[in-house]
């Protein structure tokens with residue numbers, strides 16, 4: 001059976017026609033920079049998608065591999081003078097392949113979608129899997145492997161092992177009212193995410209602290225679920241739509257003024273819920289209203305009066321722009337404004353701070369080789385700044401850069417910007433002379 | 435493909451380069467059927483050589499199989515130069531991207547052809563030097579493509595186009611021999627073959643190494659933005675400035691239409707209600723820059739400028755330039771398609787030629803946005819249209835042809851910098867006599883390139899090539915992007 005684009009999400013001719021083939025996207029694309037091949041460039045991939053759409057070429061495994069090698073970092077959208085909506089064209093293309101009968105789908109793609117559908121979308125299963133990881137970390141086995149024992153592992157396994165985080169902190173699973181400051185200005189809802197609170201509970205704690213600092217009452221509706229970003233990126237639009245509907249209902253019931261997201265990839269996807277549900281007349285309007293309330297945590301805090309009562313934080317910092325913050329949400333100033341306002345922080349920009357680190361959701365696992373290549377360039381740029389702290393705005397980037405720091409022996413502590421802000425808020429509260 | 439089975443051609447090339455550097459499947463070839471123009475044609479094979487010897491081997495194998503050879507850089511060309519109209523072997527030079535030497539004392543750089551123009555500027559900058567030719571596509575385009583098209587840029591006004599900056603070349607000739615042309619020191623003895631190669635659009639050989647002249651970065655730079663009520667006033671300001679004895683390093687025109695397209699997207703700081711704007715740059719030692727800027731300002735006011743703004747801060751200057759560099763691409767978001775023209779006229783003829791261009795576009799019923807190197811008289815009208823409308827594409831091509839006529843009648847020529855390529859070879863007869871063209875053909879013959887080396891480009895005629903502009907382009911047209 002030959003694969004074609006089918007279903008409701010076939011990339012639109014208008015979106016594709018915006019591309020004038022000028023090539024300005026090429027140098028912004030990490031995979032083009034790594035390979036020098038048009039096939040691994042945004043311009044080339046758009047042309048492949050057009051070719052498949054028009055039936056000029058078949059959607060062979062090889063053609064699909066080029067689509068698959070795309071990080072979906074959307075740096076090309078920033079570089080594009082013609083405003084080609086590359087991200088959604090790629091999402092649509094993947095969805096239209098995955099809308100084929102399961103037997104016809106590329107095997108790797110369907111396996112991946114299966115795993116995402118059956119794990120991330122189900123908190124209980126995800127927690128079970130993570131519990132094993134936590135046991136591994138806490139029992140001391142992880143530190144043994146990272147010490148001498150590791151040399152006994154084959155290279156591939158060692159790479160995979162070094163990519164797993166240390167799960168030593170208690171997960172963040174609180175719901176309901178998380179903070180109620182005395183002068184409540186607004187009521188905001190917080191997305192907890194599928195895996196975020198399990199891996200990096202400290203980021204959620206810091207976010208609650210920062211939101212309370214700007215007088216927001218913080219609630220986490222217990223019915224919320226995974227945002228569906230990874231499903232969208234993997235072409236599983238149906239699961240993404242189902243998750244979106246549940247989140248919309250959950251946050252509507254919580255009656256919040258804004259929906260705060262501290263993971264750039266999730267925020268970018270949730271800001272696009274309106275488009276995701278555009279074919280669904282019952283949900284389209286609700287989805288658009290919901291999307292208009294979504295704010296990245298840094299975007300939200302930077303727009304409030306956050307600069308009062310901050311204490312000194314002694315860190316030399318560089319910033320990795322999360323792709324889905326800088327390119328998808330077009331937010332670059334907020335993290336810099338926050339870091340710039342924290343007393344004691346010495347900030348240095350790295351070279352190409354807005355170039356992808358190679359994390360890209362599950363890309364680091366499914367395209368490990370390219371991911372490692374992209375990460376290596378990133379670690380060089382980080383090392384060159386000499387900064388002791390690398391700030392991020394997304395858990396995936398944090399995981400990837402932590403793993404890069406271990407592998408390339410760069411002594412850098414990786415923190416969400418909001419964590420550094422929370423440290424400063426805490427330092428501001430401490431009595432003087434303490 | 436002419437002779438031999440495709441299988442053996444691919445196998446021979448794989449033998450020379452390794453299978454990883456040879457593409458031949460339909461789903462791979464499709465992304466090498468375009469450059470930044472409207473033409474499309476599929477190659478039979480795409481190769482990525484890494485060394486001069488590998489380039490020569492590819493040319494040799496193509497010769498043995500009697501198939502065409504077409505060089506390609508980044509594929510940003512605007513005349514179809516890298517489109518393999520008769521198929522054959524497309525030689526992509528992006529793997530040869532090393533800067534071999536930057537010599538601050540001799541002010542010379544030696545580079546491979548796949549080096550990106552901006553990468554060379556960045557490598558020279560710490561030494562206080564720069565590579566002057568700066569096409570707006572400089573972040574993407576290669577030095578090889580620049581040499582082949584004799585590319586220019588905003589700063590061509592003061593520094594000249596690429597040909598003024600190429601000292602020596604290593605070239606693989608159509609018969610696979612490797613030769614060196616020119617020399618590291620200026621004024622090589624004998625016939626200037628280096629000069630012949632520059633601008634030959636990949637028809638005389640493949641550049642595999644270039645020795646380039648670097649110039650000193652000037653200590654002071656100032657960028658001015660002069661706002662006018664009309665393109666005519668702005669054009670007069672160009673001539674007036676030069677008449678007063680100052681040649682700025684750049685004088686770029688943006689008309690009202692393009693300002694309204696670029697500004698909302700790029701936020702460069704161009705006033706939305708301006709009739710036209712000139713982006714002018716002067717450089718030199720600080721005192722000289724101040725004096726020159728004063729002359730420019732006075733000349734602009736004399737020509738009717740409403741306002742002249744001055745930017746010295748690097749960030750402010752970059753913002754003004756960002757709008758200019760993104761301008762052509764931004765039209766892609768404003769119209770379903772557009773056709774970008776490239777013509778050149780004597781500077782003093784700008785006001786009347788621009789008036790005719792606008793009149794012709796109006797009469798034909800198309801919006802036309804203009805952004806161009808006014809100091810050089812190098813026009814770039816961009817005709818916006820919707821290919822879905824009946825006969826729109828044909829009418830646009832007719833309009834383009836009429837505009838080219840206006841340029842030639844005003845004493846100008848059919849290309850200012852984008853090259854002749856596939857697109858404009860039939861216009862060559864407007865500017866050259868049969869004897870002129872025969873002389874050019876003779877040069878090609880002497881290089882042994884007849885018909886097989888980037889066929890159907892630059893010169894009219896040729897085996898297996900259609901003649902006449904419409905016929906030339908129409909078979910290769912596709913829906914969508916018409917640059």
Ligand SMILES: Cc1cc2nc3c(=O)[nH]c(=O)nc-3n(C[C@H](O)[C@H](O)[C@H](O)COP(=O)(O)OP(=O)(O)OC[C@H]3O[C@@H](n4cnc5c(N)ncnc54)[C@H](O)[C@@H]3O)c2cc1C
Pocket residue numbers: 021022023469470504505506507508509510511512514515516527547568569570571574575576577578579580581582583584585586587588635636637639640641642762763851852888
């Ligand atoms: C938005 C935009 C703005 C532009 N602005 C300018 C501008 O300001 N000024 C300007 O002059 N041009 C401009 N251009 C046109 C284009 O960028 C230039 O012509 C550039 O030099 C092409 O370089 P390339 O590497 O993309 O070459 P390609 O498009 O790949 O090839 C161009 C020609 O060079 C030949 N060629 C490539 N490499 C070699 C080699 N090693 N040896 C022999 N022949 C070779 C090809 O066969 C072809 O004929 C612009 C293009 C775009 C899309």
